[in-house]
Amino acid sequence: MPSSSKTLAGTLTVLIGLLSHCGHVAHAYSSGAPSSxxxxxxxxxxxxxxxxxxxxVVNVSSVExxxxxxVTVTISGDDFKGFMVTAYSSDFAVGTMVPLNNQAKVVCNALSITHTGSALKPNVTFQWTAPGDMFEGTLINFKATIVKERVIFWTGILSAEPLVYVETSPDLPQSGGTSNSTTTNDPGSVLLPTATTTIAPGKTNQFPGHLASDTECGKSKACFHDCEAGKCTFIVSWDDDGDVIVMSMTYRVPDSNEHWVAVGFSKDQEMGDDSVxxxxMHDGEVKVQQSYNDGMDNKYLDNKKAALSEQSGKLEDGLLHCTFHRKKSYPRDPLIFDLNNDYYLMVAVGEALNGIKIPHTFDVLPPVSDHRIDLQAMENVAGEEPPTNVLVQIHGALMIISWVMLMSIGITTAKYGKAMFPKINPFGVNIWFQIHRACLVTAAVLTVIAVLIMAVQCKGYCQIPLIAGEGKNHWPLHPVLGLLVLVLTVINPIMALFRPAPKAANRYLFTWSHWGVGVLAWILASLAIFIGLDLEKSHAPPEAMHAMVAWGIYHILFLVAMETLPRPLCKLYNTVSEITVQRGKVYNLERVHQDNLGCVSEDGNSVLALESVDLGDMTKQMKEEEERKAKKELTREEVKVQRAMLLFHYAAILIFTFTLLLVVYLYTPPLHSHADHW
Known part of the structure; x- marks a missing residue:
C-alpha cells in the first residue's frame, strides 16, 4: 500500500476526527452535565x-x-466552570428549572439545571417553579454540584435554608384573578396561575408522591413492582376473577407534567410484539386504553377500549393510579394477547402531551420480569433490568475481534510489513501478504456473520428510534454505519480478486482504491463500535469507551512513531559509522601518497593497487547509499527498528482487544433502582 507522507497525513486526519467524535460522546461535559x-x-x-x-453558597430569594x-436561585462564591442543581423534597426531584440567560440550560426533563459552557463564572442566577400539587408545609432543598476545575469539584451543596411550600401565606399574595402573573413582595419571585389541587381528607403534611410498597402483594393479590427498601416508583397488581383480570397500576410521577404508565405482556424479555x-393523564383525567408494540414502535389499536371495562383513574398526592378489568381472551383482535397464557411483564413510563404518549427514552430500559408470569397465580415479582441478549453479545464480540484486532493488524502490516521479513515466504508468498490476507478475509467473514446475527435478532433491519434520550441522537447511526461497513467489507476482497499484475500500468488505481476502501471501512466500523458500546442494550460500562479511546490514541501515536522514530534512533549509529569511514579514507589516502613515493608493503606488493581496490568498494557503497537516500528507502538498521515496533504493535493490539472483550462481557451491570432516581 502507499506509504507517502500524504497517506500518513490523510490517515492521521481521519483518526483525529474519529477521536474527536468519540471524545464528544464520552466527555462532552464542557457543555453541561450529561443525562447519566x-x-x-x-x-x-x-x-x-x-x-x-x-x-x-446557594441562596434562594424567598423562604416560602x-x-x-x-423563586430565584443564585450560586455565588469563587469562580467556577460547571454546575448542576436540582430541587429535592425528601428524596424526590420536584418542580421545574427555568434558565434566565445563556449560561444555563435545563436537563433531566427540566428537573435539573446545568451550565452551557466551561468559561469561569463568578455567579449564576436562575429560577425554579414549584409544582401545583404539593402538601402544605413541604420542605424543598436545592442541592448543587459545582465544578471549579475539571478535577476539583464539590457535591451535595445545600441551599442556605430550605424553601417551605405553602398554599396561602401572609407574606405571599395568592395567585389568581385576571392577570397572567402576579409579582410578590419579593422582586425575585413571580407567581404563576395555580392549578386546582384536591387534597384527600385526613391527609397531613407529608412529602409528595411517596409510593410505599404494598404489604398485600403476594398475599391477597399478585404484584409486579420495582420497590426497594419500602419505596417504589411503580406497582402493578392484579387478581384473577373468572373471565377477567382485575388490574391496578400506580406510578409516582416525578413532576407536575402529564405522564403515562403502561404494562406490556411479552413473549420474551425485549420490546417488540407486545400487548400493552x-x-x-389528560386534562385532569386518567384514561385507560390498549396499544401494541410493533418492533420499537408503539401503535394504538383500532379499538383502544377493546377487552377493557370498569375503568377508573385519578392523580392524587403525586401518584398516578388506575384500575380496570381486562378480559383474558379477546379473539376478535390477535394483538390483544390471551392472558390465560404466561407472559413476561414489563413496565414503561413517560410524559404525555394532550393525551398522547411521548415515547419513553431508551437510555434506561424498562424493567422486565425475570420469568414468564402466570396471571392466575399469586406472585410478588420485582422488575429487573432486561438481560443482555446473547445474540447482541456475539455480534459485539465478532465486530470487536474483526475491526479492533484483525483489521488493525492487517492494515498496518500492509503498510509497514513488506520490508520487515523479506526472507520469510511460506507457500511461496511473502509473510506480510499472508498476514494481511488472512486478517482481512477473516474480518470480512466475521463481519458478515455479525450482521446476519443482528438481522435474525431484529427480524430484518435493526431500526433504533430517533427519540433516544438526551445526548443519544447518534444512536440511530449504528445500524446505518454497520450496513456501510458490510458493503465495503464485501467489495474490498472482490476488488483484490481482479487486481492487475504488480508491474501493470494501471496497478496504482487498484492500490489506492483498495487502500481507500479498507481504511474507510475501518474508520466507519470504529465509529459503529463506539456507538454500539454506548447503546443501552450492550450493557457496556464507561470503561469500555475509555478502552476504545485509548485504542484510537494508540494508533495515532503508532503511525507517527513508525514514520518518524526509526531514523532518529539510527542517527547516532549512522553518524558513528560515517566518522569511521572518513577515518578509513584518510588512512588510505596517506598510504596512496606513500606508494607514489616508492613505498611498498612488507610482502613487496604495491600498496596503491591494494588501496585502489578498497577505495573502489567504498565508492560503490557510497553510491548505493546515495541512491537509497534518493529513493527514501530505509537502511538495514531502520528496518530492524521498524520490525521491532511492528511486533510490539501486534502485541499491543491483542492486549487492547482482549481487554475490551473482558471489560464488556465480564462486567455485570448494576440494576437501575427506579425507586431511587429522584
Missing part, C-alpha cells in the same frame, strides 16, 4: 469530590413558595 448525572449528580471526569468545606410559584395496556 441525573441520578448521582456526579461528574465522571475526575477523582472523588473535595472533602474540605465548599467555597460556594405558593403552588406553581417561582396503558394509563395516561
Amino acid at each position: 448525572a441525573c441520578v448521582t449528580m456526579l461528574p465522571i471526569h475526575g477523582p472523588i469530590a473535595q472533602q474540605v468545606p465548599s467555597p460556594y 413558595v405558593l403552588p406553581s410559584g417561582t 395496556t396503558e394509563c395516561i
Whole structure:
C-alpha cells in the first residue's frame, strides 16, 4: 500500500476526527452535565469530590413558595466552570428549572439545571417553579454540584435554608384573578396561575408522591413492582376473577407534567410484539386504553377500549393510579394477547402531551420480569433490568475481534510489513501478504456473520428510534454505519480478486482504491463500535469507551512513531559509522601518497593497487547509499527498528482487544433502582 507522507497525513486526519467524535460522546461535559448525572449528580471526569468545606453558597430569594410559584436561585462564591442543581423534597426531584440567560440550560426533563459552557463564572442566577400539587408545609432543598476545575469539584451543596411550600401565606399574595402573573413582595419571585389541587381528607403534611410498597402483594393479590427498601416508583397488581383480570397500576410521577404508565405482556424479555395496556393523564383525567408494540414502535389499536371495562383513574398526592378489568381472551383482535397464557411483564413510563404518549427514552430500559408470569397465580415479582441478549453479545464480540484486532493488524502490516521479513515466504508468498490476507478475509467473514446475527435478532433491519434520550441522537447511526461497513467489507476482497499484475500500468488505481476502501471501512466500523458500546442494550460500562479511546490514541501515536522514530534512533549509529569511514579514507589516502613515493608493503606488493581496490568498494557503497537516500528507502538498521515496533504493535493490539472483550462481557451491570432516581 502507499506509504507517502500524504497517506500518513490523510490517515492521521481521519483518526483525529474519529477521536474527536468519540471524545464528544464520552466527555462532552464542557457543555453541561450529561443525562447519566441525573441520578448521582456526579461528574465522571475526575477523582472523588473535595472533602474540605465548599467555597460556594446557594441562596434562594424567598423562604416560602405558593403552588406553581417561582423563586430565584443564585450560586455565588469563587469562580467556577460547571454546575448542576436540582430541587429535592425528601428524596424526590420536584418542580421545574427555568434558565434566565445563556449560561444555563435545563436537563433531566427540566428537573435539573446545568451550565452551557466551561468559561469561569463568578455567579449564576436562575429560577425554579414549584409544582401545583404539593402538601402544605413541604420542605424543598436545592442541592448543587459545582465544578471549579475539571478535577476539583464539590457535591451535595445545600441551599442556605430550605424553601417551605405553602398554599396561602401572609407574606405571599395568592395567585389568581385576571392577570397572567402576579409579582410578590419579593422582586425575585413571580407567581404563576395555580392549578386546582384536591387534597384527600385526613391527609397531613407529608412529602409528595411517596409510593410505599404494598404489604398485600403476594398475599391477597399478585404484584409486579420495582420497590426497594419500602419505596417504589411503580406497582402493578392484579387478581384473577373468572373471565377477567382485575388490574391496578400506580406510578409516582416525578413532576407536575402529564405522564403515562403502561404494562406490556411479552413473549420474551425485549420490546417488540407486545400487548400493552396503558394509563395516561389528560386534562385532569386518567384514561385507560390498549396499544401494541410493533418492533420499537408503539401503535394504538383500532379499538383502544377493546377487552377493557370498569375503568377508573385519578392523580392524587403525586401518584398516578388506575384500575380496570381486562378480559383474558379477546379473539376478535390477535394483538390483544390471551392472558390465560404466561407472559413476561414489563413496565414503561413517560410524559404525555394532550393525551398522547411521548415515547419513553431508551437510555434506561424498562424493567422486565425475570420469568414468564402466570396471571392466575399469586406472585410478588420485582422488575429487573432486561438481560443482555446473547445474540447482541456475539455480534459485539465478532465486530470487536474483526475491526479492533484483525483489521488493525492487517492494515498496518500492509503498510509497514513488506520490508520487515523479506526472507520469510511460506507457500511461496511473502509473510506480510499472508498476514494481511488472512486478517482481512477473516474480518470480512466475521463481519458478515455479525450482521446476519443482528438481522435474525431484529427480524430484518435493526431500526433504533430517533427519540433516544438526551445526548443519544447518534444512536440511530449504528445500524446505518454497520450496513456501510458490510458493503465495503464485501467489495474490498472482490476488488483484490481482479487486481492487475504488480508491474501493470494501471496497478496504482487498484492500490489506492483498495487502500481507500479498507481504511474507510475501518474508520466507519470504529465509529459503529463506539456507538454500539454506548447503546443501552450492550450493557457496556464507561470503561469500555475509555478502552476504545485509548485504542484510537494508540494508533495515532503508532503511525507517527513508525514514520518518524526509526531514523532518529539510527542517527547516532549512522553518524558513528560515517566518522569511521572518513577515518578509513584518510588512512588510505596517506598510504596512496606513500606508494607514489616508492613505498611498498612488507610482502613487496604495491600498496596503491591494494588501496585502489578498497577505495573502489567504498565508492560503490557510497553510491548505493546515495541512491537509497534518493529513493527514501530505509537502511538495514531502520528496518530492524521498524520490525521491532511492528511486533510490539501486534502485541499491543491483542492486549487492547482482549481487554475490551473482558471489560464488556465480564462486567455485570448494576440494576437501575427506579425507586431511587429522584
